[in-house]
Amino acid sequence: MSKEPISSIRVGRRRFLKGAGVVGAALPVAGGLVAAACYSEPETAKSEGSPAASGATPAGGGSTGGVTAQVDWQKIDNDHKKGVEDFLKNQATPLTRGKGMVALQPRLEGDVKVFDLTMDEVEWEVAPGVIEKGRGYNNMIPGPTIRVTEGDKVKINVKNNLTESSAVHWHGIRLPNKMDGVPYVTQDPIEPGKTFTYEFQLRNQGSHMYHSHHNSSDQVNRGMLGAFIVEPKDKSTYPKYDKEAILIMNDTALGFTLNGKSFPATDALVAKKGEKLLVRWMNEGMQYHPMHLHGLSMTVFQRDGYPINPPYECDTIDVPPGNRFDCIIDCNEPGLWAFHCHVLSHAESPAGFFGLVTVLVIQE
Template sequence: MKNKLKLLLAIGAIGIVLTGCFDNNKHEGMDHSNMNKNEQKEALTNTTKPKQEPNTAMLTKQTPVVNGKEYTITAQASNLKVSNDKTLPVWTFNNSVPGPEIRVKVGDTVKINLKNELEEPVSIHWHGYPVPNAMDGIPGVTQDAVVAGKTFTYEFKATVPGTYWYHSHQDSVNQLDKGLYGTFIVEDPNESYDRDYTLVLDEWMSSGSMDMGKEAEGESSNHDMGNMEGMDHSQMGHSQSDSNEMEGMDHSKMNMGDMGGHDMSMYDLFTINGKSGDAINKLVVKEGDKVRIRLINAGYITHTMHLHGHEFKIIASDGQPVNSPAVITDQGISIAPGERYDIEFTANNPGNWLLEEHGKDERVKNMRTVIAYEGVTAQTDASNAKEQLPAFDLTNYGKQAQTKFSLNQKFDQDVLMNLNTEMKDGKMVYTINGKVFPDTDRIKVDKGEKVKVTFVNKSMKDDHPMHLHGHFFQVLSRNGNPLEGSPVIKDTLNVKPGEEYVIAFEADNPGDWMFHCHDLHHAADGMVTDVMYNGYKSNYIPDPSVGNKPE
């Protein structure tokens, strides 16, 4: 992991693929996977290439990147133009951030070829999706990371509809920060929408601390994108005033200062689909449209989103449907790292309406897009991001229904996970029951067992969005109170300081599965364990020369 990266700088303004093939003459929805053709091969291939829709249709309705079942995704270095005055050096899948949106239908067998044109090894983890263990993309656990110039093929059947995403799980705290993620949508044949938008939320350091320009000119830099020691975000703890001095700093030796853990104010630039502020593409609708918006948090900060001017429903959380969702309005939807929320509304209020982050922090003003009605020239409504707004509560929403688990039933295992921020040997770490990975206690299960887990967040300031690979779990209670609304089925659950949640899952997918905090700074500093199936044997043997780094 100490090889220097030979850098390719993209020519001109590199934007973002919102869902794929749009009119390249328009700023909205630019397909950057087709830019700089002299420098790059076609990054996304499809064995059954669809017909191009007319450009007019592309501009008014989001379309999938491709409609086939086999894809090639290429990891490569590039630049991301997040706004007219800010371009960031990034790592990409198919020369875009987010990477291409993969859309398939229930029943499809999906084949994804990951090709690595970076000098650092990479992988793909299918976040939230119950793939077979060998396809989970965990270096050193389920596969070797894909080294420079090599290809690895992921293949699995799409069985569960919903909103998911994919990202590198090799040194993930750094590689996600650099842009190695995309979206994975499994369409339900029983659902139909006039507009179906996917919005990926993220945050960046505008200081340009990951500046690849010096490297391209032959100069050296301590924060070389290929030298992970010089750009280790796993132990960062800055105040905002530090961010102008980020260049060349060895983040691996930084002290987080107090029991509040990481100071996330260094991330001062918020984006939606790789764009910030006025550069973010509008979401075009027509009066009467049935609209679905899929919100995915690929960053490390919780973002609270607010839809103006419309009643709406929360129809899914982490891809799993909400039973009988009620119509609500003017509520803030808090989306923690790794979580997804799908909202649905009818476009029945012509105008130009904001979908924006809500909060008092100055950074939130650039995380906004516009719901723009066709043919309407009215001025966009004013932001009210700093006004008081009721918080949406998923644990008391929708209607109860029959579920697999209840608090009263007998479980095969009852696991306690105390989550904490602690000092050990002069270093701030994140612990499960006082231990850090790899010394945390594994959860060992037999296939078919029903497992109850209690999360208790003992950290003073840190949220812990806990993510279980390979399984969905049901949330049974919060702070001792049973859930009263729809059954809540998730794969990522945010546990705030002082909170206690009880969840349950069935051991129905044999393998060796990670269970960790999806603030990946916390995972990199210890908050990881495993769910391990007794008797499970993998044919995979790690190659010690690869430099596998699963977190």
């Protein structure tokens, strides 16, 4: 069974729709998406003298009735529709440049896994045409994903290419104090142009993170973060799953992002009916994000790498800053299931969805 991260899966628009049972079938939830392709203007828009009929730009809000109000609701509908269409296109061909969370391959020095990280100033395209002054590791946001196994020895060389000092904190990982990455508490800051090497052995499994711990409300917010997955050495009691997705939330400096991108540039989660999907939630932002899955539930079995006994079931998981939750989604109901932050101002505006929104696609 494939353990390929969902984030690496690209599906063509037709395959995406077909797989979801949309093309040539009648999934009510997807009907709106199909209809979008052959959308025609409602009759009301064509009434004599309406701004839409004359090609005029609709007036702004404020009107409570008449022609202007009609144009306003149509603009809202059209903007929402375009956002969803763009999201679908993005699954076939990315609408933004740059992709974070590429798996970082180590090289072996004896029995030590050696990783190289750079800290970089990055021009980052968060949403189509929206380019922000970010900061990242290895020129990407989030930084590359580090994946090791409990018991592994690692050495991580970190070169600072920033215009200011920094340091890397290994969030959630049990390690010797001097490797904890907090300037003036456990080490000197890594100054611009300098390199620092972290060395430790992994004692605890779990979904962990790494991030800046210096000027961090700026540096982490601008993208200096990544996933650090420690697989358990003994998987006999670990839940079985077919696919995995890591979802890192961030907010403020680059806006509301999932894995460094804002809707419609976010990746869909794609699974086949009957598969079990492991989702590792991580919040690197400064706000709470209750992530809500439509139509299905999540079974939460681990928090911050520590088991939850017994696991609990929910459809909205509140992920506070710094927290990581691991859950399994039993993908037993085909369709396109909206998956979004339920602080609605993090997810939708009159111009449509944005920010912390994706879709779980369950194919027949």
